Amino acid sequence: xxxxxxxxxxxxxxxxxxxxxxxxxxxxxxxxxxxxxxxxxxxxxxxxxxxxxxxxxxxxxxxxxxxxxxxxxxxxxxxxxxxxxxxxxxxxxxxxxxxxxxxxxxxxxxxxxxxxxxxxxxxxxxxxxxxxxxxxxxxxxxxxxxxxxxxxxxxxxxxxxxxxxxxxxxxxxxxxxxxxxxxxxxxxxxxxxxxxxxxxxxxxxxxxxxxxxxxxxxxxxxxxxxxxxxxxxxxxxxxxxxxxxxxxxxxxxxxxxxxxxxxxxxxxxxxxxxxxxxxxxxxxxxxxxxxxxxxxxxxxxxxxxxxxxxxxxxxxxxxxxxxxxxxxxxxxxxxxxxxxxxxxxxxxxxxxxxxxxxxxxxxxxxxxxx
Amino acid sequence: xxxxxxxxxxxxxxxxxxxxxxxxxxxxxxxxxxxxxxxxxxxxxxxxxxxxxxxxxxxxxxxxxxxxxxxxxxxxxxxxxxxxxxxxxxxxxxxxxxxxxxxxxxxxxxxxxxxxxxxxxxxxxxxxxxxxxxxxxxxxxxxxxxxxxxxxxxxxxxxxxxxxxxxxxxxxxxxxxxxxxxxxxxxxxxxxxxxxxxxxxxxxxxxxxxxxxxxxxxxxxxxxxxxxxxxxxxxxxxxxxxxxxxxxxxxxxxxxxxxxxxxxxxxxxxxxxxxxxxxxxxxxxxxxxxxxxxxxxxxxxxxxxxxxxxxxxxxxxxxxxxxxxxxxxxxxxxxxxxxxxxxxxxxxxxxxxxxxxxxxxxxxxxxxxxxxxxxxxxxxxxxxxxxxxxxxxxxxxxxxxxxxxxxxxxxxxxxxxxxxxxxxxxxxxxxxx
Numbered sequence: 191x192x193x194x195x196x197x198x199x200x201x202x203x204x205x206x207x208x209x210x211x212x213x214x215x216x217x218x219x220x221x222x223x224x225x226x227x228x229x230x231x232x233x234x235x236x237x238x239x240x241x242x243x244x245x246x247x248x249x250x251x252x253x254x255x256x257x258x259x260x261x262x263x264x265x266x267x268x269x270x271x272x273x274x275x276x277x278x279x280x281x282x283x284x285x286x287x288x289x290x291x292x293x294x295x296x297x298x299x300x301x302x303x304x305x306x307x308x309x310x311x312x313x314x315x316x317x318x319x320x321x322x323x324x325x326x327x328x329x330x331x332x333x334x335x336x337x338x339x340x341x342x343x344x345x346x347x348x349x350x351x352x353x354x355x356x357x358x359x360x361x362x363x364x365x366x367x368x369x370x371x372x373x374x375x376x377x378x379x380x381x382x383x384x385x386x387x388x389x390x391x392x393x394x395x396x397x398x399x400x401x402x403x404x405x406x407x408x409x410x411x412x413x414x415x416x417x418x419x420x421x422x423x424x425x426x427x428x429x430x431x432x433x434x435x436x437x438x439x440x441x442x443x444x445x446x447x448x449x450x451x452x453x454x455x456x457x458x459x460x461x462x463x464x465x466x467x468x469x470x471x472x473x474x475x476x477x478x479x480x481x482x483x484x485x486x487x488x489x490x491x492x493x494x495x496x497x498x499x500x501x502x503x504x505x506x507x508x509x510x511x512x513x514x515x516x517x518x519x520x521x522x523x524x525x526x527x528x529x530x531x532x533x534x535x536x537x538x539x540x541x542x543x544x545x546x547x548x549x550x551x552x553x554x555x556x557x558x559x560x
Numbered sequence: 561x562x563x564x565x566x567x568x569x570x571x572x573x574x575x576x577x578x579x580x581x582x583x584x585x586x587x588x589x590x591x592x593x594x595x596x597x598x599x600x601x602x603x604x605x606x607x608x609x610x611x612x613x614x615x616x617x618x619x620x621x622x623x624x625x626x627x628x629x630x631x632x633x634x635x636x637x638x639x640x641x642x643x644x645x646x647x648x649x650x651x652x653x654x655x656x657x658x659x660x661x662x663x664x665x666x667x668x669x670x671x672x673x674x675x676x677x678x679x680x681x682x683x684x685x686x687x688x689x690x691x692x693x694x695x696x697x698x699x700x701x702x703x704x705x706x707x708x709x710x711x712x713x714x715x716x717x718x719x720x721x722x723x724x725x726x727x728x729x730x731x732x733x734x735x736x737x738x739x740x741x742x743x744x745x746x747x748x749x750x751x752x753x754x755x756x757x758x759x760x761x762x763x764x765x766x767x768x769x770x771x772x773x774x775x776x777x778x779x780x781x782x783x784x785x786x787x788x789x790x791x792x793x794x795x796x797x798x799x800x801x802x803x804x805x806x807x808x809x810x811x812x813x814x815x816x817x818x819x820x821x822x823x824x825x826x827x828x829x830x831x832x833x834x835x836x837x838x839x840x841x842x843x844x845x846x847x848x849x850x851x852x853x854x855x856x857x858x859x860x861x862x863x864x865x866x867x868x869x870x871x872x873x874x875x876x877x878x879x880x881x882x883x884x885x886x887x888x889x890x891x892x893x894x895x896x897x898x899x900x901x902x903x904x905x906x907x908x909x910x911x912x913x914x915x916x917x918x919x920x921x922x923x924x925x926x927x928x929x930x931x932x933x934x935x936x937x938x939x940x941x942x943x944x945x946x947x948x949x950x951x952x953x954x955x956x957x958x959x960x961x962x963x964x965x966x967x968x969x970x971x972x973x974x975x976x977x978x979x980x981x982x983x984x985x986x987x988x989x990x991x992x993x
Binding site: 246248249250251252275276277278317318321323325326328329330332333414415417420421422423424426427428430431434435442445446463501502503504548549550551552555556559560 | 665667668669670671694695696697735736739740741743744746747748750751767844845846847848849851852853854855856858859860868869870871872977978979980981983985986987989990991993
């Protein structure tokens with residue numbers, strides 16, 4: 191099997207017994223298919239659900255996880271660039287969180303490749319995201335009798351930072367796609383044709399593979415910058431804070447998103463503008479697309495790849511004009527839509543009860559332990 | 561601080577020293593303090609305990625009771641504040657510092673500035689017992705007046721920072737105060753062209769840095785001083801500046817009421833740490849949000865698990881040195897400008913100076929008979945005073961003479977953000993990718 195693949199990918203190819211011919215090359219990729227079932231601790235997930243929608247998880251109690259990861263938008267949101275913390279704005283598109291528990295690497299730049307516990311910590315504490323001193327958060331939740339009960343029921347003892355970081359990932363496991371026609375085997379004829387193009391002529395599967403439709407690797411696909419990152423000082427300030435913190439050189443003069451450059455900081459800049467392959471599931475709900483929201487529709491995304499991306503000297507060799515006809519592009523979009531399931535917007539996934547407006551006073555405070 | 565005391569000692573001051581000594585000697589027969597609550601002589605040299613922790617042991621009281629204390633610095637006119645060699649003053653720096661002081665972009669969510677909790681109209685502090693906090697929180701202590709803060713050697717109620725330059729970031733970054741992070745606050749400054757120019761002009765560096773922002777704020781704060789109080793005028797020779805009642809109050813202050821023992825020198829504080837018997841703030845028993853912060857502070861200040869579980873009051877100096885003899889001790893505050901800085905004490909336990917005087921008159925008890933949660937460290941300096949109503953009134957009028965006119969300031973118009981790059985520059989960069 192010759193390919194543009196690493197030894198590790200060859201190993202996968204052997205283990206998974208999959209090989210696909212793409213654009214004249216032979217590429218091995220994990221088979222696309224249904225998602226595995228995750229075992230969920232119900233009490234812990236229920237706690238995580240309440241936390242996910244609770245604004246008290248953020249520094250000034252202005253936003254919750256769901257402010258940027260909205261259930262009705264596939265746990266992403268309609269803004270090209272995410273809201274971020276009050277006082278600033280974000281410089282990237284909020285990714286959808288459905289199936290995030292099935293991933294191995296997180297964030298558009300892949301800076302977290304450990305687990306969702308760490309991702310949760312990063313989101314809560316990062317100053318331009320939720321800006322929460324978790325020591326205060328912990329004390330807030332000790333002051334909420336329902337949390338005291340729920341942490342205990344979840345086997346997490348009294349409310350704690352660590353408990354929050356376990357409960358939210360447990361909840362995220364419940365955000366798993368269900369009912370996609372691709373999974374049910376009920377795809378339309380157009381979608382089926384689209385799947386052939388996806389695996390064949392369009393070569394999408396080279397990166398978008400496995401049950402989550404991502405290889406978890408970073409590539410430069412030639413996505414244009416979203417100038418709003420720099421033209422809006424509230425976004426640019428978050429970008430500067432991020433780039434400075436990540437040790438990106440010359441960050442004040444930077445006019446492009448460095449992406450996964452922060453992983454290895456290639457001296458020649460050849461890794462600038464690489465971003466982690468996103469999942470293709472639930473795209474029906476998560477427009478706009480790309481790490482910076484520059485593609486409004488799936489048709490735009492397909493058109494982007496069909497023209498071989500936009501200009502970038504670091505663009506990956508895989509990205510070449512695809513020469514898809516209009517019908518083929520439509521079929522491809524139909525297939526992508528077949529990867530979206532039912533919306534996860536019922537009380538099963540969304541905490542719908544009100545949160546207390548105040549922290550109840552601990553009665554007899556002088557005579558009970560803190 | 562001592563520098564301007566010495567520099568400006570003049571004849572009236574020397575006269576005062578004599579008065580004080582005489583008063584102290586006269587008082588000696590009936591009281592047992594004189595120097596009282598003094599730390600061991602070596603304490604200030606022990607590097608582990610840089611603060612002058614007071615040790616109220618009886619043997620010391622006896623020792624010092626034998627002699628009048630010649631070391632109590634007399635009241636004196638307030639000189640200019642000390643200027644650190646590494647942050648010299650300039651008009652441009654002060655002007656920049658003023659803007660930054662009022663700019664909410666130096667905070668987590670860009671909604672509160674230094675001035676939010678240190679309001680010019682509220683005595684450059686915040687007129688509630690416990691200060692408001694960052695949105696979503698409440699603080700756990702009263703806001704300290706910024707006016708005249710330039711004279712303190714240590715800032716915060718328990719003296720946890722050594723300079724205005726280090727106080728500003730502690731406040732701007734603290735979770736229940738400004739909750740800002742250096743990187744984003746610095747980034748904000750860099751996107752405000754007027755600041756870029758001003759920082760460049762003042763500090764000669766290409767970009768604003770957050771540390772230079774603290775320096776500019778500190779320089780501005782060093783201009784917030786009051787040196788023309790009736791007491792200052794009196795001590796500088798204007799004998800009409802204090803009336804007879806105030807002069808009677810002054811005599812009480814320096815004698816029977818014992819204020820001078822700690823509230824001495826030009827700045828009316830010896831800057832040492834005492835537990836004077838202030839009772840616990842009742843708000844912690846009544847307010848869930850305040851209870852949240854109370855526990856956070858224990859955690860954040862390094863309390864042990866046992867202490868975190870059991871403590872029900874602010875241990876003050878203890879958090880800095882973890883010495884049990886420091887429990888409940890706080891830095892003696894200046895009494896200057898107190899006409900405008902109510903309420904008083906670390907959590908605003910008293911709303912008026914009358915209440916404060918009554919508290920001292922009772923020997924460190926409030927009107928309900930409550931006193932400190934840490935009785936073992938309460939200073940013997942605070943004893944029943946036996947002041948008559950007239951004497952209390954006299955003392956009050958004198959303490960009011962430690963404040964001049966109210967110092968107010970209009971909020972400046974803040975410079976706006978502007979994009980750093982033009983669309984054309986971004987397009988050119990895109991084309992060159």
